[in-house]
Amino acid sequence: MHPLDNPNAVPSNAFESVTLSSLAKHVETHAPHDVVLHRGQPRPNKEFIVKGPIRTPTPRRPSELPEPGKLNIHLILGRKIGHGRVARVYEATVDYAKSSPELQQLVLPPLVVKVSRRYDARHLAKEAYYYDEMECLQGSVIPRYYGFFQSTIPVDWNFGPWRRDSIVRGSRRSVDSDTESEFDDDDYSPRPNVPEEEYSSDEEPPPPPPVTPTKVSILIMERLGGLMPLGKPLPEDIIDDITSLYSNLSHLAVDHVDIRYYNILRAPPSDSPLPSLPAPFTQRTYEWRIVDFKNSYKTNRSMVVFDGYYEGYVERLLTNLPYNDIWEPWDF
Incomplete structure (x- = not known):
């Protein structure tokens, strides 16, 4: 634990299990069911080894965490605040x-839960690996992180977050609305992968539900703030903060890959129950955080090459924001 952190802060490995309250319903009786998930095993993406100015891929810094805890946390999911290709x-x-009683004596920040889409549980296992790998950056450069958990959804349950996902493995994705509420629908039945309102009575019925249980994965993290401003010049302190943020990833030889406008969020407010911490490599306290590491990998690029790589991508991203142009890394 960081010496400047709250001594009663919950360690990131405190939870052995998570209960998501009434998040599933039986397909016939519609009886609600809690979904219980247990601590999972993260899996890294393959390291990327390059020629030229190289170094040995940086080993993970020694963990400062206590022994893994045995606590259960009971969570009630609310409004959907974001979505991507593999998760919401x-x-x-x-x-x-309903949580372990010890939790009442400890301090947690406001939380979010990232839930894998149907058939995409494996992707969060990769993201979890890099949150663990970058333990020393939690609360300063990346969000505070409270674990990776997995379960299986029985075939006779309808799982709320999947109600707009296709039940056909490998088919195209459903389209999420930025304003829809995921859990205000009485019927959690799985939908075909186009919006419900596009169906008429003379169309073929959706395919039958899966015949085997389906895995689900979640990540628990602290809740962050909003995005960088668009359509006006960025203050120099924001430009400097974002550039410096990425230099910390260079020290750990982690290539973020997804250097995107939507993956840089404002840090929690100063009155949050847990403070922003100074980053270990720059000793700076930042007002921004980097998220989304499912495509990340470790590499043997030298620090000089790494810093130049990040600076080029970050400069291109930030230069375009005043013009309402959200540049994507695949445009480089």
């Missing part, structure tokens, strides 16, 4: 009365 992100409220 929801606000989460802790039900302390």
